Amino acid sequence: MNIQVQSESVSNLAEISAGYQLRFRPSEDRNGRVLLIQPRNINAERTAVNFNEALRFEPARNYSKSLLKEGDVLFMGKGTTPFACPVYNMPSRSIAAGNFFILRPDEKRILPEYLAWMLNRKKIRETLLIASGAGVLMPVVRKKDLEDLNIPLPPLEMQKKIIELHRLMAEEKWLMRELAEQKELLIRGVCKKLTGESEHGENNE
Numbered sequence: 001m002n003i004q005v006q007s008e009s010v011s012n013l014a015e016i017s018a019g020y021q022l023r024f025r026p027s028e029d030r031n032g033r034v035l036l037i038q039p040r041n042i043n044a045e046r047t048a049v050n051f052n053e054a055l056r057f058e059p060a061r062n063y064s065k066s067l068l069k070e071g072d073v074l075f076m077g078k079g080t081t082p083f084a085c086p087v088y089n090m091p092s093r094s095i096a097a098g099n100f101f102i103l104r105p106d107e108k109r110i111l112p113e114y115l116a117w118m119l120n121r122k123k124i125r126e127t128l129l130i131a132s133g134a135g136v137l138m139p140v141v142r143k144k145d146l147e148d149l150n151i152p153l154p155p156l157e158m159q160k161k162i163i164e165l166h167r168l169m170a171e172e173k174w175l176m177r178e179l180a181e182q183k184e185l186l187i188r189g190v191c192k193k194l195t196g197e198s199e200h201g202e203n204n205e
Contacts, residue, residue, distance in 0.1 A: 005154045014105040014115065015075070018143070019096035020059065020066035032058040035094040037068070039076050042085045045170050046120055049074075051091050057097070066095040066102065071112045073103040074189035075119060077141030082128055084119035086112040101146060114159040117166050118151045 010016070017063075026036055036052040043050055059197075072087040074096055087094075088143070092116050096102050118124060128149065132139040191197075 001105060005152045007150040008104070008109075009147065009154045010115075010149045010151065012152075013153070014103040015100045017065060017104075018148060019074075019100040019102060020063050021098040023060065026055060026057045029058045031072045032056045033093060034059060034063065034067075035090075035092060036097055037074065037087075037094055037100070038097045039099055041073070042076075042083070045173070046083045046116070047096075047167075047170060048089075049085060051085055051089070051094065056096065063095050066190040068094045068096055068102065069104065071105065071107060072096075073105060073112050073119070074115045075101040075103055075141075075146065076077045077101060077128070077132075077146065078138065080129070080139060082119075082125050082139075082141055083148055084116040086116045088112075101141075101143065109156075111156065111163065112155060113160045113166075115151075115195060116165065124149070124151065125137045 020036070026202055035051060035056055037049055037051075037054055041050050041054045042048075068087050068090060070088055070090060072086055074087060075084045076099055090092055103115065105112050128145060129139050130139045131145040132141050
């Protein structure tokens with residue numbers, strides 16, 4: 001049975017604002033009031049922010065418009081691989097760097113994880129990259145193009161099921177990587193023993 005799913009523009013589903021624009025390279029300040037979330041603080045799966053790796057600093061000017069809330073979605077639109085990531089489990093006050101757009105979804109209509117998942121889909125990324133200019137060395141997704149982007153909007157219950165399936169798939173990928181790494185270590189250990197190589201990588205005389 002085919003399920004009819006309507007589409008909505010991102011602008012109708014979320015408020016979009018810009019991250020905190022840095023005038024100078026920030027310096028770490030252990031007594032700083034906020035954490036600065038940068039692209040390198042997003043995990044490889046684009047599912048979580050690594051807050052423990054974020055820079056703590058003291059902003060030079062007002063940062064209230066860039067403050068993050070639980071359930072926000074960060075969208076990195078600079079470069080050839082744009083991506084989105086939901087924000088949860090903030091340990092302290094945090095702001096997003098200017099590389100990001102901050103999307104604040106209407107959670108009565110769309111779940112943050114679902115919005116992030118949609119923005120990470122290959123077809124969506126390609127649509128945004130084309131809008132930013134085909135063949136551009138450093139593509140930059142414009143706010144207007146992000147706002148005008150139409151995405152499928154199934155009921156919340158269906159969104160939850162999609163998110164859960166995506167989470168299970170991500171966990172499976174992580175387990176497979178862990179298994180591959182452990183297998184590689186085991187094989188290396190066996191090869192060292194077979195060749196008489198010491199634990200420090202030196203051949204036994």
